Each structure stands twice: as C-alpha cells, then as structure tokens.
Amino acid sequence: MMIEEEIVIIGGGIAGLATALALKRVGFQSRVLERNPELRAGGTALTLLTNAWFALRALGVDHKLKSVYQPINKSLVTNLDTGAVQELGFSGTKENREDAGVITVHRKALLETLAEELPPDTIRFSSKLISIKSETLKDSTKATLLHLEDGTVIKSKVVIGCDGVHSAVAQWLGLSQPLSSGRWAARGLAVFPEGHGLNHGVKQYLSAGTRAGFVTINSKEIYWFVVTYSSLEKDISTNPELLLEEVEKNLAKDLPSEFLTIVKETDLSTLSWVPLLFRAPWNIAFCKAQNGCVTIAGDAMHPMTPDLAQGGCSALEDAIILARCISQAHPMATNDKQWLEKALKRYVEERRWRVTWLVAGAWLAGWVQQGGGGDQQWWSGMARWFRDRIESDLELDWAIDIPEIIGTEHGPYGQFQSQTGEEPFITVNHQGYPKFIFFNEKD
Missing domain, CATH: 3.30.9.30 (D-Amino Acid Oxidase; Chain A, domain 2)
Structure with missing residues (x-):
C-alpha cells in the first residue's frame, strides 16, 4: 500500500511531537510515525530548564504543565569526598524574567500535553521504519520513500528523523553511531x-x-x-x-x-x-545532518549525557527553529522549487554549533563531577581538583543563561496573538501565511 504525505516525522517522542505541534502552529500538517502501540514514557521524568519553557510557551502548552508542577528554586550539592555542601540557586536568566524556571515533570505528561494539541489522526502508532529510499520527481524535486514493517510505503516530500539515539534516519544520512x-x-x-x-x-x-x-x-x-x-x-x-x-x-x-x-x-x-x-561533538559540527528534504532533530541529531539536563530542552528548541525555518521559506515568499531543501539546510546550520557545545559541555560536566572516571586513571586527580573548586557551576548556569530563542512583536516574552486574536502563539506576516516572530530576527 502506498501513502503520500507532505511531511513525515519519524518518532513520537519529545522531539517528534514538539516538531509536529510547531509545524501545526505555523500552518503545516504532518504525520508522526511511532513504532510503539502507544506514546513512549521511557525515562519516567525529566527536568525542563528555562530554554524549554520558552519553547513550550511558543507551542502554547506551557501553562498546562506549570499549573501542575512547581518550580525548583535550589539544589543542594554534597561532595561526599570532602563533606562540603554547596547550594545552587535556580534563578533563571540574568534578566530574571518571570518566564525563567526549572521544573521537573513526568515525561509522559509532557508527551500527552503535546499530543493532545495535535489532530487525532496525526500519530500513526505501530509504524516501525524498515528502510529509506530517495527518488527524484518530474519537477526535479525529491521525494523520500519510507518502507514500514507492515508493508506500507509512504512517499513524503519532507522527512524529519526524531527517532532517538539509535536513529535509522541519522544512519541513512551517514552519521556515526553514538559513543x-x-x-x-x-x-x-x-x-x-x-x-x-x-x-x-x-x-x-x-x-x-x-x-x-x-x-x-x-x-x-x-x-x-x-x-x-x-x-x-x-x-x-x-x-x-x-x-x-x-x-x-x-x-x-x-x-x-x-x-x-x-x-x-x-x-x-x-x-x-x-x-x-553521546555523539562526538566534531561529528555534529561537521556532519551532513540534512540530505535533500531529509533531516534529524533531538537525540537523533545530538544525543548527549544528562549532566546539563539539556536533552529534552534542546529537542524542544529544535522543533521551534525547524518550524521557523520552514515557515520563513514558504513558497508564498519565493518561486524557488528547492525552498524546502534550503529551509532544512538553514535549520541544520542554525542548530549545529549550539548543540555541539551543549554535547561537549554535558560531557565535560559529567567528567568533572565524577572525578574523571576512577582513582586508577592519571587524570582523575586533576578532575577532582577541578570539580572541588567549581563544584556544580558547570551544571546549569551557562545552559540556562542563553540568548533568547523566541519572542514576540510586543517584546521578548509577551503573549503571542494572531492578528485575528483567535489563535494564540502565532502571528501572521504581511504575506498572509502564519509564522513565529523571534526576538533575534531582523525585520
């Protein structure tokens, strides 16, 4: 059986559902292929930092989680080797805006919050990807054929791999396996x-x-x-x-x-x-994470250790940036037949170095905090010396205090509204199609 789709997202985790919702907010429908019979809840809980809440606000769902979960104001860190105790405050950005916060949520609650904003038939469960092939259409554009375990073949203009650490899409793109x-x-x-x-x-x-x-x-x-x-x-x-x-x-x-x-x-x-x-930082920095209209997001692009609590947060960032790039390259603004390919290329280039540094920083934070890997290794003493002097400063400060990713025409963190006032978190530009307004975007 052959099915045709405009945009297919592989994986119904945080990155996949957030990307589907972000695309919906800017006027594009997508199909999410999830290999499991229901939403994945692996991981039990995760901590969402300031950048994640900015993204969730743009998606229009932050209030649903903030009404259930309480912010965390501080962490007590005890060095068991020395007995020293340090208090780490979670005050958010230096500007200390009211949006900033650190909150731990159930992973399943986050997934359900994202999923319930999507049309009922968006997620296709029990859809395991077997192989990926590419073909060139008559108008010189490319389409991707996705072969599923149940025999279904899906032809899609755009494929976004959000299929986790062991991503089949990342492998098809030629990325090395995580380390x-x-x-x-x-x-x-x-x-x-x-x-x-x-x-x-x-x-x-x-x-x-x-x-x-x-x-x-x-x-x-x-x-x-x-x-x-x-x-x-x-x-x-x-x-x-x-x-x-x-x-x-x-x-x-x-x-x-x-x-x-x-x-x-x-x-x-x-x-x-x-x-x-984790994926080697140099592999992220110099890999080809986009081929035609196929790209990756979340752990499929940048698996990282949890030491900066940025895995899920950066996946939410990916969703927003990807939707922005596609929205800005909409054919109403250009007659270029390769607009989708250029949009995905722009997305990868915009994300590449930020996630490279997040992956490297997470690895370094873990190495320092755990003393370099044991007393038998020559560098462990140096790592513990370093750790004892900076303790957990590496853990959250620079990951939270990032340049703002999203904003509105009324200021960096005011509520989004469309010109009609009917659809929050979206605005409509002068050419008539919906898009996000971003704080760091030049008008």
Whole structure:
C-alpha cells in the first residue's frame, strides 16, 4: 500500500511531537510515525530548564504543565569526598524574567500535553521504519520513500528523523553511531502514598566515579538517579528486582541513608539501567545532518549525557527553529522549487554549533563531577581538583543563561496573538501565511 504525505516525522517522542505541534502552529500538517502501540514514557521524568519553557510557551502548552508542577528554586550539592555542601540557586536568566524556571515533570505528561494539541489522526502508532529510499520527481524535486514493517510505503516530500539515539534516519544520512561515555545510569520513581514530607527541591551527591541525586516531583513522588562508571558483567536492565538490589547493595551503598530510604520505595515498573551515550561533538559540527528534504532533530541529531539536563530542552528548541525555518521559506515568499531543501539546510546550520557545545559541555560536566572516571586513571586527580573548586557551576548556569530563542512583536516574552486574536502563539506576516516572530530576527 502506498501513502503520500507532505511531511513525515519519524518518532513520537519529545522531539517528534514538539516538531509536529510547531509545524501545526505555523500552518503545516504532518504525520508522526511511532513504532510503539502507544506514546513512549521511557525515562519516567525529566527536568525542563528555562530554554524549554520558552519553547513550550511558543507551542502554547506551557501553562498546562506549570499549573501542575512547581518550580525548583535550589539544589543542594554534597561532595561526599570532602563533606562540603554547596547550594545552587535556580534563578533563571540574568534578566530574571518571570518566564525563567526549572521544573521537573513526568515525561509522559509532557508527551500527552503535546499530543493532545495535535489532530487525532496525526500519530500513526505501530509504524516501525524498515528502510529509506530517495527518488527524484518530474519537477526535479525529491521525494523520500519510507518502507514500514507492515508493508506500507509512504512517499513524503519532507522527512524529519526524531527517532532517538539509535536513529535509522541519522544512519541513512551517514552519521556515526553514538559513543559510550563509560557511564551508566540507574533511574527510578519512588512513590509515597501518604506523602514523603520533604521540602520541594533537588539534592545531589558527588564522589569519585559516582553522581547521584533526587528531585521531588510532587508531595508523593520522588525521581532519583545514580550515575556511575560500571563494569557489571550481568545484564540487570530487564530485571527490576535485580536492578533494585544492585542499587541498594552496591551502587548506592555509600550514599546517605536518606537516599537509600527513597530508593526502597521505588515503583519497580519505573526502574531503568541504561548506558549514557553521546555523539562526538566534531561529528555534529561537521556532519551532513540534512540530505535533500531529509533531516534529524533531538537525540537523533545530538544525543548527549544528562549532566546539563539539556536533552529534552534542546529537542524542544529544535522543533521551534525547524518550524521557523520552514515557515520563513514558504513558497508564498519565493518561486524557488528547492525552498524546502534550503529551509532544512538553514535549520541544520542554525542548530549545529549550539548543540555541539551543549554535547561537549554535558560531557565535560559529567567528567568533572565524577572525578574523571576512577582513582586508577592519571587524570582523575586533576578532575577532582577541578570539580572541588567549581563544584556544580558547570551544571546549569551557562545552559540556562542563553540568548533568547523566541519572542514576540510586543517584546521578548509577551503573549503571542494572531492578528485575528483567535489563535494564540502565532502571528501572521504581511504575506498572509502564519509564522513565529523571534526576538533575534531582523525585520
């Protein structure tokens, strides 16, 4: 069976759904192909920094999450090797605008918030991509053929790969496989039916080779993590009971009792044990992340370690910038048949260096915070010396304090309105088609 689509997005995660919604906001419909039978909820929770909330506001959904989740004002970071405790404030940008904030949300809640803004038939579930082929049409433009596991073939003018760390689209474009950081992360969600009684905030613990912490999501749930250099020979990723035992008896045995108490209340269905992967920064900086009308976004383009909490945030940025580039290159503004290809090329060039630095910064932050990988390596002493002097300054400050990505004609963070007043978060330009207005855009 052959189906024709204008824009197809591979992957129904954060990047995929945000991109579909951003395109909808600027007047373009898309089809999202999700390999699973329902929305993915892997990861349990994630922390959204200031740049993510700017993007969510542009998408028109930030208020739905902010009405449920509370901002985090500070994090307490304890160096277990020295006993030093440092308070890290989350005050947002230097301008301290009211939009700035750091909030931890359930990943599933974010996905559902994005999905419910899309037309009901936007997401095609149980649609696993098998192969990608390109063909040239009679008008010299290109189309991409997507072959699915169920035998369906989809012909699309534009393909956006948002299919995660092991992206089939990235592989088709020729990008190298992500690298291992040498670290693994155990994560889980602890549930206290009667309430945990802790103050809302974040606590982190740093020692040579280990980084752990927890963040309260609400009065009854706490998200926790342990990141370590692991040489485990047994596979514990598919056995939650064994994984929890490993965390309690080995990975977290030297952590404060408060942390272990939280771990004991973990919902086993939320446990995960995954390697921390990243794409080499030079591969992002110099790779060809666009070929014709095929490109990538989110983890498919720039998988990174979680040390700057920028994985999901940067994926939301991608969605906004991609929609802007396509909107600005709309054929109502040009007769160029290659306008879509040029729009995607512009998107890649605009994102390339920012995400390169985010990936490099995240890796450096993790290396410093965990002492360089163990006492047996010659650089670990230097890394711990560096860490003890800057502690967690690398973690959030420069990732939050970024140039503003989006704004409005009324100022950088005022509410978006169309000229008709009917559709928020969109404006209409003088040529009649919808587009985002961006603070750093020249009129």
